[in-house]
Amino acid sequence: MRVNGEIVRNPDHWVDLARDRVTLDGKPLRSAEKAYILLYKPKGYLTTYRDPEGRPTVYDLVTGAGTWLSPVGRLDLDTSGLLLMTNDTDFAERITNPEHKVPKTYQVKAATLLADEQLEQLRHGVGLNDGPTRPAEVKRLRESAKYTFLELTITEGRNRQVRRMIEAVGSKVLKLVRTAIGPLRIGDLPIGHWRELTTEELAALGGTGGHATRPVPAAVARKRQPDREQRELTSANTSGSARRESRGSRAGKTDRRSKS
Numbered sequence: 643m644r645v646n647g648e649i650v651r652n653p654d655h656w657v658d659l660a661r662d663r664v665t666l667d668g669k670p671l672r673s674a675e676k677a678y679i680l681l682y683k684p685k686g687y688l689t690t691y692r693d694p695e696g697r698p699t700v701y702d703l704v705t706g707a708g709t710w711l712s713p714v715g716r717l718d719l720d721t722s723g724l725l726l727m728t729n730d731t732d733f734a735e736r737i738t739n740p741e742h743k744v745p746k747t748y749q750v751k752a753a754t755l756l757a758d759e760q761l762e763q764l765r766h767g768v769g770l771n772d773g774p775t776r777p778a779e780v781k782r783l784r785e786s787a788k789y790t791f792l793e794l795t796i797t798e799g800r801n802r803q804v805r806r807m808i809e810a811v812g813s814k815v816l817k818l819v820r821t822a823i824g825p826l827r828i829g830d831l832p833i834g835h836w837r838e839l840t841t842e843e844l845a846a847l848g849g850t851g852g853h854a855t856r857p858v859p860a861a862v863a864r865k866r867q868p869d870r871e872q873r874e875l876t877s878a879n880t881s882g883s884a885r886r887e888s889r890g891s892r893a894g895k896t897d898r899r900s901k902s
């Protein structure tokens with residue numbers, strides 16, 4: 643490899659592809675085009691590249707993405723929902739660094755009935771073994787005789803944070819779906835599928851680059867139908883006070899399934 647005409651053999655040599663002229667076998671090297679995708683991760687898929695136990699990973703679902711992508715943060719094995727993947731490390735850092743306070747929204751099925759006081763505790767912040775949580779937005783989604791269905795929005799993203807918050811108020815998470823990151827909604831993307839972010843979505847998240855993304859025409863934006871995964875959390879017996887919004891618009895881009 644040559645950097646600005648000088649031979650470089652050190653694989654750790656840093657280059658700035660915007661300024662340095664880098665060639666390999668005489669051919670110029672360019673940085674990979676930035677790519678941003680939204681995957682609806684199903685339960686049972688690990689947010690890692692390879693599992694020593696051979697369990698399925700999110701990489702099994704994005705094989706058609708055409709470039710190497712890393713997950714932006716992670717979702718537990720038992721969590722489903724919106725997972726961003728990108729090769730833009732600055733973007734990933736902006737989304738995951740708690741200092742930037744990018745809200746992440748989850749729908750939760752808790753194993754017990756939670757009283758308003760317990761929800762108030764979640765709103766104010768609860769004590770976890772790695773410190774108190776920041777205030778959270780908490781809404782009841784629907785009434786049930788046995789369970790509590792909530793929408794919880796947090797701005798941190800600590801390990802198993804939502805599960806630990808629910809445990810801190812004396813209950814347990816039975817089902818967890820991430821439905822939004824900042825203004826980005828999972829929309830009506832089918833579970834296990836992925837699509838590229840639109841330029842509008844990327845801009846709304848503070849991103850700049852991207853390939854083959856395009857704005858969502860207003861006519862295409864439509865109310866989402868909750869996926870089967872989420873239906874239990876939001877539909878049926880919905881109370882008057884519960885939020886029943888159909889949120890998000892879907893991208894103009896066709897979604898894709900990786901394993902086709």
Ligand code: URA
Binds near residue numbers: 802818
């Ligand atoms: N909080 C959790 O407890 N698990 C997740 O996967 C994401 C947020």
